[in-house]
Amino acid sequence: MPRIAFFFGISIYMYMDDHGEPHCHAIYGDYAGSFSLENGELSAGQMPPAQLKKIKTFILGNNDELMAKWHELTT
Numbered sequence: 001m002p003r004i005a006f007f008f009g010i011s012i013y014m015y016m017d018d019h020g021e022p023h024c025h026a027i028y029g030d031y032a033g034s035f036s037l038e039n040g041e042l043s044a045g046q047m048p049p050a051q052l053k054k055i056k057t058f059i060l061g062n063n064d065e066l067m068a069k070w071h072e073l074t075t
Contacts, residue, residue: 004069005062008054014066014073022070026055035059037066 004024005012013025022037026047033045033055040056047055059066 002073004066005058007058008051010051010055010058012055012058014069016073018074022067024059024066024070026051037063037070 002016003011003013009028011027013027015025021043023034023043024037026033026035028047028051031045031047031051033042033047035041035055036043037059040059042052
């Protein structure tokens with residue numbers, strides 16, 4: 001499970017051989033969530049509002065690179 005980004009105390013991960021819709025996982029302290037790469041929305045878990053905004057901004061701003069990483073790890 002490579003960590004692909006770290007910012008503002010938030011770690012972003014993608015799991016090898018993951019399934020389903022393209023997504024990433026974020027961990028911030030005791031919070032963890034799964035986020036859609038399509039729209040940056042939280043699909044499972046919990047995250048404080050300020051970190052939700054930062055994660056969504058990161059996903060939408062780096063979408064091409066994240067989708068390429070998703071395909072690299074899941075195929």
